[in-house]
Amino acid sequence: MKSIGSSGAGSPETPRNEECYRCDRAVAPAFLFKVSVEPSSGLSKKYGNSVRYCCEHCAAAMNLSDFSHQWTQQLDRG
Numbered sequence: 138m139k140s141i142g143s144s145g146a147g148s149p150e151t152p153r154n155e156e157c158y159r160c161d162r163a164v165a166p167a168f169l170f171k172v173s174v175e176p177s178s179g180l181s182k183k184y185g186n187s188v189r190y191c192c193e194h195c196a197a198a199m200n201l202s203d204f205s206h207q208w209t210q211q212l213d214r215g
């Protein structure tokens with residue numbers, strides 16, 4: 138067991154809980170979309186950067202998700 142240092146729970150890149158921010162569905166972190174929001178210069182005075190994690194269903198509902206080439210090639214093959 139390595140327990141040197143205090144790299145404990147909670148790096149900012151890791152979702153703290155395993156829930157979609159929209160529907161509160163419990164999802165494994167590996168199956169969450171990371172939605173990173175960066176306002177352009179005209180909005181940055183009012184809005185900060187933010188990161189949300191959402192499930193694939195909500196990502197599709199918001200039209201945020203896009204299929205990988207790997208996935209579409211598989212579909213083309215039948």
Ligand SMILES: [Zn+2]
Binds near residue numbers: 157161191193194
């Ligand atoms: Zn969701």
